[in-house]
Amino acid sequence: MKSYEHLFIDGQWAAPVKRGTFETVDPSNETVIARVAAATSEDIDRAVKAARKAFDEGPWPRMSGAERAAILRRIGKGIRDRLQELAEIEVRDNGKPLPEALWDLGDAAGCFEFYAGLAERLDRDAEKPVALSDDRFSSVARKEPVGVAGAIIPWNFPLLMAAWKVAPALAAGCTMVLKPSELTPLTALELAHIAAAADLPPGVLNIVTGLGHEAGAPLSEHPAIDKLAFTGSVPTGSRIMQAAARDIKNVSLELGGKSPFIVFADSDIDAAVEWIMFGIFWNQGEVCSATSRVLVQREIYARLVERLAEQTRKIKIGNGLEDGVLLGPLVSKGQYEKVLAAVERGKQEGARLVTGGSRPAHLDTGYFMEPVVFADVPELSSIWQEEIFGPVVCIRAFADEAEAVRSANDSRFGLAAAVMSRDDERCERVARALRAGIVWVNCSQPTFTEAPWGGYKQSGIGRELGEWGLNNYLETKQITRYSSDKPWGWYIR
C-alpha cells in the first residue's frame, strides 16, 4: 500500500502536526485502501503561511504569464503521462467506471493546458486603457492575481474538481491551499507529486488532506486567505460564505442542483432516452448538474417511461475496473444510505417506482444499487424538490410549453437544465426562459473547459471554466494618471 500519510506544504512532504490519519475506502468492496494524513488547524496555518509567503515574496505572481504557462503545461503532461494509473486510483477511491475516470483525467490535463493558454494571453491583455470623460487624466484597468486562494472540493470528480480550481488560480498568478474531500483524497496528493516534478515553486500549491470540520473549516476561516473557492453542498457552502463574511473574503461557490430536462413530444424517443440516461446515470448520478427531474410531454410520456425502464434494466453494474461496467458503487456508506432513504421516501410520497432501487443480486458487498426510475412524481414531493445525488431519475408529464417552463423553474436551484425538441425555435425560446447557468439543447451534461460553468439561485455564486474561471482569481486595479501640464489649482491657485 502506497503511503499517503503526508501533507504537501511549501514544496515539502510533512506529517500532520498531530500525526493523525483517516481511512479511505474502496466503495466496490468496502475495504480500506489507504490511510491518509488528517490535517488540523496547525497544519492549515502552516500551509496558508507558505502560500502567503509564496505570493508576497516568491516568484510566481511576478513571473510572466508565459513562464507560468510552461509549468502549467508540464503539470498537464504529468497527468497525461500517468493517465491510466491515476484513473485506476480514482476508480478505487471513488467507484466510478474506468472509462469515465479516464475521461475525467483527460479533461483535468486539458484544463491545465487550456489555462496555460489564458496565462499567456494575460501577458497581452492584462492591462487595458479606459476612456475617461476628463482628458487631463489617463487611465488603465489592470488585472492582477487576487492573492492566496483556499480551495475546498467534493468527491464526485476528485482530480477534475481540483484542476478546475488549481489551473485558473495558478494561471492568474495566485497561490493556493487545496483541501480535497476526505472520501477521495488520493489523486489530489498525486497531483502534488506532479506539480513538484513540473518545478512549481515551493508554496505555490499546498495540498492538505483532512476532514471538513478539522481542515476545511480552519481553511475557510483563516485570516491570511484572500479568496475562497468552494464546490460542494449548499449547507457547507452557506458555512463557507459565513466564514468569508467575517473578513470580507472574495468567495465563489459551486453548489448543488436539481436540474430539469424537458422533452417535447416531437423528440426521437431513443435519443431522449439516451440523453436522459447520460444525464442521470453517468458517474452514478453523483453529478451536481445531473438532470434528475425529467418533464415529458404527455403524448409520448407512457412510451418514453417504458423504453427508459427497459434500457435502465440493461445497465451493467459492478466494480468500475471491470470491462463493460456502466454503473459503479456509490462513493461511501453514508451516500449509499442517503440515496436508499430517498428512494424509500419517494415511494411513501406517492411516486411510482418503475424500476430499480434494490441491491443487484450478484453483488453482496459494496455500495451498489440498481438505478432507479420514478414516474408520476408529485411536484411537492421531496424527491422532486431535493437533490438526491445518486442514480435516481424522477419523471412527470406536462401538457404544454408554458407548464414545462413553469415546472422546470420551480426550484430553489438553478445550476443546469436541458431541453429536447425538433423545433429549433422552441428550443431557443425555452433555453432563454430557463433560470439556470447551463442549458443543454438536445443533449445533457457535455462539459467544455472553454465555456462558463456555474449556477443561478442556490446553486452558487460566480462561474468556473473558460475566461470566467480565470476572472475568479483576478482583481481589477485602475491606475489613473494626471497628465495635464496645468496645475490642479484647487487649494493652490
Ligand code: NAD
Ligand atoms: P460537502 O459540502 O459535504 O463537502 C465538500 C467539501 O467541503 C469536502 O472537502 C468537505 O470536507 C468540506 N467541508 C465539509 N464541512 C466543511 C466545513 N464546515 N468547512 C469547510 N469545509 C467543509 O459536499 P460533498 O458531499 O463532498 O459533495 C456533494 C455536493 O457537491 C453536492 O451537493 C453537489 O451538487 C455539489 N457539487 C457541485 C458541483 C458544481 O460544480 N456546482 C460540482 C460537484 C459537486
